[in-house]
Amino acid sequence: MLNNYQHTTAERMMRYAVIDTTANPDSDTQPSSKKQLDLSRLLVSELKAMGIDVELDEYGYVYATIKGNSKKKVPVLCFCSHVDTAPDCSGANVKPILHKKWNGEDIVLPDDKNVVISSKKHPYLLEKIGDDIITASGFTLLGADDKAGISIIMDFAQYLLNRTDIIHGDIRILFTPDEEIGRGVNKVDMKKLNADFGYTLDGGECGTLEGENFSADSCTVTFNGISAHPGYAKGKMVNAQKVLAHFITLLPNEMSPENTEAYEGFVHPVSISGGLEAATVTFILRDFVTSKLSEQKQLLNNLAEQTIKQFPGAGFTISSKEQYRNMDEVLQKHPEVMDNACEAFKRSGINCVRKNIRGGTDGARLSFMGMPCPNIFTGEMGIHSKEEYVSVQDMNKAVEVLVNLVQVWEQRA
Numbered sequence: 001m002l003n004n005y006q007h008t009t010a011e012r013m014m015r016y017a018v019i020d021t022t023a024n025p026d027s028d029t030q031p032s033s034k035k036q037l038d039l040s041r042l043l044v045s046e047l048k049a050m051g052i053d054v055e056l057d058e059y060g061y062v063y064a065t066i067k068g069n070s071k072k073k074v075p076v077l078c079f080c081s082h083v084d085t086a087p088d089c090s091g092a093n094v095k096p097i098l099h100k101k102w103n104g105e106d107i108v109l110p111d112d113k114n115v116v117i118s119s120k121k122h123p124y125l126l127e128k129i130g131d132d133i134i135t136a137s138g139f140t141l142l143g144a145d146d147k148a149g150i151s152i153i154m155d156f157a158q159y160l161l162n163r164t165d166i167i168h169g170d171i172r173i174l175f176t177p178d179e180e181i182g183r184g185v186n187k188v189d190m191k192k193l194n195a196d197f198g199y200t201l202d203g204g205e206c207g208t209l210e211g212e213n214f215s216a217d218s219c220t221v222t223f224n225g226i227s228a229h230p231g232y233a234k235g236k237m238v239n240a241q242k243v244l245a246h247f248i249t250l251l252p253n254e255m256s257p258e259n260t261e262a263y264e265g266f267v268h269p270v271s272i273s274g275g276l277e278a279a280t281v282t283f284i285l286r287d288f289v290t291s292k293l294s295e296q297k298q299l300l301n302n303l304a305e306q307t308i309k310q311f312p313g314a315g316f317t318i319s320s321k322e323q324y325r326n327m328d329e330v331l332q333k334h335p336e337v338m339d340n341a342c343e344a345f346k347r348s349g350i351n352c353v354r355k356n357i358r359g360g361t362d363g364a365r366l367s368f369m370g371m372p373c374p375n376i377f378t379g380e381m382g383i384h385s386k387e388e389y390v391s392v393q394d395m396n397k398a399v400e401v402l403v404n405l406v407q408v409w410e411q412r413a
C-alpha cells in the first residue's frame with residue numbers, strides 16, 4: 001500500500017471511459033478516428049497541469065517526461081498505454097458504473113438486463129469480492145482496455161510528483177492511438193522517445209507479467225486448375241476450388257486454434273477466395289518458437305504436394321510473409337527488464353506470474369524497434385465486450401508496482 005495516498009485511478013477511469021475513442025479499421029489516417037484526440041488532448045492538459053513536459057504530435061502520440069532526481073546514470077524507462085478502444089464492441093456513450101465494495105452477487109447491467117457479469121463466467125471475480133468494480137452499463141464496452149492502463153500511469157505520475165523523496169531516473173510516458181487495429185506503433189518516433197526500456201500497461205489479472213508472445217507469419221497457398229467449357233469438360237477440366245477444398249481437409253486437427261492452448265502453436269486458414277482456374281487460401285502461422293514457423297510452412301507445402309497428386313494437371317504456389325516476432329528473443333538479452341519488474345511486484349506484496357500472450361502486442365513491436373517492452377497487468381478483464389470490468393484495487397496495485405519499479409531500476413543502476 002502506498003502510505004496515505006488518495007489514488008485517482010477510479011475517478012480517472014470513470015472520466016476517461018465516457019470519451020468515445022473507438023478505432024476505425026476502415027480509415028487510412030493516423031489516428032484512424034479523430035475522436036481519439038479528445039482523450040489525448042485531455043491527457044496533455046492534465047499532464048501539463050501537473051507540471052510535466054508533454055507534447056501531442058500530428059499522429060496522435062502523447063510524449064511526456066518526468067525528470068529524474070537520481071545522481072546515478074539510470075536507464076530511461078518508458079510507460080506506455082493506448083487511448084483507443086476496440087471496434088468489435090460499441091464505445092459510444094459509455095456509462096461507467098462504480099460498484100463499491102462488490103459483494104460477490106451477479107452484476108446485472110441496468111441498460112440491458114441480459115448482460116450479467118458473474119463470477120461463474122468470470123472466475124477471476126471470485127478473488128475480487130470486496131473490491132470496487134467498475135463496469136459499463138449494458139450497451140457498450142467499458143474501455144478499461146486500455147484506459148485502466150492510462151489511469152494507472154496518470155495516477156503514478158501524480159504520486160511521483162508529490163513524493164520528491166522517491167529517487168528515480170528519467171521516466172517517459174507514451175500514449176498511443178490505434179493499438180486495437182494493429183497500428184499503435186506505426187508512427188512512433190523512437191528517437192524522440194529516447195528510452196532504454198519500456199513497459200506497456202495493458203495486461204489483465206493482478207500479478208501477471210507478460211514477456212512472451214507469438215511469432216507470426218502469414219502464408220498464402222494458391223492452387224491452379226485448368227478451365228474448360230463445363231459442357232465439354234470431360235477429361236480436361238481441373239477445378240482449382242475442389243483442389244483447395246481437398247487440401248483443407250488434410251490440415252492436422254491438433255494444429256488448429258480451436259484445439260491448442262498455452263505454448264502450442266497453430267496453422268489457421270483465415271480466408272479463401274478463387275474460382276475455377278485459381279483458388280487461394282491465406283493462413284496465419286503462429287508459434288512461440290520462431291523457427292517452428294518455417295516447419296509449419298513446410299508442412300503446408302507437403303500437404304499441397306500431396307493434394308495435387310490427386311488432381312493431375314493441377315499446380316500450386318506458396319509464399320509467406322513475416323508479421324511479428326516473440327519479444328522474448330529481445331528480452332532474453334536484457335533479463336533485468338523482467339527481473340526488475342518481478343522484484344517490484346514482490347515489494348508490492350504480490351507474486352509475479354509470468355504469462356505468455358497468444359497474439360501480438362505493441363510491446364513486442366517496440367521491443368524489436370529497440371526498446372525491450374514487456375506488459376504489466378492493469379486489472380482489465382472481459383475486454384472487447386459488454387462484460388468488461390476492472391477492479392480499482394488492481395489498478396492501485398499496478399500504480400504501486402510502478403512506484404517500486406522505478407526505484408528498483410535506480411537502486412540497481
Ligand SMILES: [Zn+2]
Pocket residue numbers: 082145146179202
Ligand atoms: Zn489493450
